[in-house]
Amino acid sequence: MSRAVESDLVERLLDGEHRALARAITKIESQSPGYRDIVSELHAHTGDASVVGITGSPGAGKSTLVDKLAKHYRDHGETVGVIGVDPSSPYTGGAVLGDRIRMASNVGDMDVFFRSMSARGQLGGLSTATADAVKALDAFGKDRIIIETVGAGQNEVDVVKTADTVVVLVQPGSGDDVQMLKAGILEIGDVFVVNKADMEGASRTVAELQEMIHLRDDPRANLDTGHHGTEALDDAGHRDDGHGGGHGGHADTEPDADAEDDASDADEPLVWTPQVLETVATTGEGIDELVETLDDHRDYLDASGELAEKARKRAGEEIRQLLRSDVNRLLEAEIDRRGGVDAFAEAVVEKETDPYAVAEDVLEPLRECLDDRDD
Amino acid sequence: MSADSEQRTIRCLIAKVGLDGHDRGAHVISRAFRDAGFEVIYSGLHRAPDEIIQATVQEDVDVLGISILSGAHNTLVPKLMAGLEEYGALDDTLVIVGGIIPEEDRPRLLDEGVDAIFGPGTPMQETIDFVKEHAPERA
Numbered sequence: 001m002s003r004a005v006e007s008d009l010v011e012r013l014l015d016g017e018h019r020a021l022a023r024a025i026t027k028i029e030s031q032s033p034g035y036r037d038i039v040s041e042l043h044a045h046t047g048d049a050s051v052v053g054i055t056g057s058p059g060a061g062k063s064t065l066v067d068k069l070a071k072h073y074r075d076h077g078e079t080v081g082v083i084g085v086d087p088s089s090p091y092t093g094g095a096v097l098g099d100r101i102r103m104a105s106n107v108g109d110m111d112v113f114f115r116s117m118s119a120r121g122q123l124g125g126l127s128t129a130t131a132d133a134v135k136a137l138d139a140f141g142k143d144r145i146i147i148e149t150v151g152a153g154q155n156e157v158d159v160v161k162t163a164d165t166v167v168v169l170v171q172p173g174s175g176d177d178v179q180m181l182k183a184g185i186l187e188i189g190d191v192f193v194v195n196k197a198d199m200e201g202a203s204r205t206v207a208e209l210q211e212m213i214h215l216r217d218d219p220r221a222n223l224d225t226g227h228h229g230t231e232a233l234d235d236a237g238h239r240d241d242g243h244g245g246g247h248g249g250h251a252d253t254e255p256d257a258d259a260e261d262d263a264s265d266a267d268e269p270l271v272w273t274p275q276v277l278e279t280v281a282t283t284g285e286g287i288d289e290l291v292e293t294l295d296d297h298r299d300y301l302d303a304s305g306e307l308a309e310k311a312r313k314r315a316g317e318e319i320r321q322l323l324r325s326d327v328n329r330l331l332e333a334e335i336d337r338r339g340g341v342d343a344f345a346e347a348v349v350e351k352e353t354d355p356y357a358v359a360e361d362v363l364e365p366l367r368e369c370l371d372d373r374d375d
Numbered sequence: 376m377s378a379d380s381e382q383r384t385i386r387c388l389i390a391k392v393g394l395d396g397h398d399r400g401a402h403v404i405s406r407a408f409r410d411a412g413f414e415v416i417y418s419g420l421h422r423a424p425d426e427i428i429q430a431t432v433q434e435d436v437d438v439l440g441i442s443i444l445s446g447a448h449n450t451l452v453p454k455l456m457a458g459l460e461e462y463g464a465l466d467d468t469l470v471i472v473g474g475i476i477p478e479e480d481r482p483r484l485l486d487e488g489v490d491a492i493f494g495p496g497t498p499m500q501e502t503i504d505f506v507k508e509h510a511p512e513r514a
Contacts, residue, residue, distance in 0.1 A: 026435040097415065113433050114433055118414050
């Protein structure tokens with residue numbers, strides 16, 4: 001692998017060449033030789049984009065909503081990068097990546113860079129690849145980056161966690177969906193969107209979500225935003241007058257006014273109560289409110305210091321993830337050198353040894369090596 | 376590293392371009408490619424050449440499969456090729472065309488930079504093998 005090729009690619013990417021950005025993401029996604037150099041070089045140029053993750057069950061309207069969001073940002077002169085993650089077949093590795101088909105509002109607009117990625121099955125690899133692809137888009141100069149994924153499992157939850165703000169999309173009347181949300185996705189949502197709000201059952205779904213959010217809130221949050229609960233429930237109760245509006249207030253505090261004071265005032269931290277909004281993505285209803293809420297959340301993250309905290313956590317997690325996979329690879333190679341895992345397994349089954357002893361045995365040189373270092 | 380030895384995943388864009396509403400063939404080929412282990416992006420119907428160019432460039436696909444049954448291939452294909460050229464994507468994208476392409480039009484399309492044309496009745500495996508064999512190297 002030649003370092004020069006990577007540097008050239010990075011240079012062209014930073015120059016704004018679309019093809020170079022596309023190729024960099026290809027390398028990141030397939031972890032081809034040299035991709036680490038690329039990400040390393042890009043890292044210094046990142047940090048300017050705001051990153052939103054959108055998740056929800058299949059058919060909830062994620063892609064359509066992303067399309068409308070992208071259009072909104074474009075209309076305001078901002079550039080957009082989108083990463084659409086789709087599952088791949090665990091059997092053949094093949095996949096049909098279908099999110100792109102809904103990007104109808106941004107036809108031929110190169111300043112919306114849409115990239116489909118598939119979960120290629122490496123454990124934890126997808127979130128690493130997504131985070132790195134986000135870096136590439138960020139370094140390229142995209143103002144807004146949207147990650148879109150089917151909220152199915154741990155893998156997808158990890159992916160969406162690479163975003164600063166997480167939007168969970170729910171369909172009306174999906175009582176079972178809401179049940180499913182309880183099982184994990186609820187915790188990660190900063191904003192909940194009931195899409196297809198012109199369908200029957202939308203108000204009930206909104207109410208159910210409101211209720212769940214207030215159950216999950218810690219008591220302090222309730223004190224902080226006491227007006228919020230009743231108002232929101234009221235809203236949900238009599239909303240037969242239309243749709244597309246936001247329910248409840250936006251930010252719980254006015255970040256611009258309170259930021260400086262609260263940052264030093266540890267006793268009263270800013271708290272974000274997840275918002276429940278309604279949209280009709282196909283017509284674009286409620287998109288303005290959604291954008292506003294996303295900006296509010298961004299302001300809140302800034303003001304509360306959580307943005308920096310999130311970045312630190314994410315960086316820590318990235319380091320751990322990289323080390324895990326690297327050490328894993330080293331050990332796999334070591335096992336192969338010693339005759340492969342099958343031979344060890346056979347010995348364990350024959351009761352000649354046990355798994356712990358084998359692990360200890362394989363690991364020993366590494367441990368000695370680290371222990372012997374005097375620095 | 377082990378990444379070197381891993382088999383590369385071939386990415387394809389299956390594109391319906393122009394005013395042509397027949398996509399059974401495109402669906403069938405999408406599924407066959409998926410089952411062959413490729414990653415397939417399907418464009419949807421009635422796409423403008425610009426859209427297909429945008430998708431090909433951004434997705435960095437190895438293979439662009441264009442399905443045309445409307446007879447407009449002599450207009451649409453050159454537009455696509457010019458667009459790919461503009462973004463520096465023509466050289467390392469394998470371009471194949473499927474659909475109804477009269478024999479006398481084929482030399483011209485191949486001349487424009489199309490790598491292969493598969494007419495009706497082509498066995499699926501033949502197309503898959505061709506793609507596997509000719510997918511460009513992504514160094």
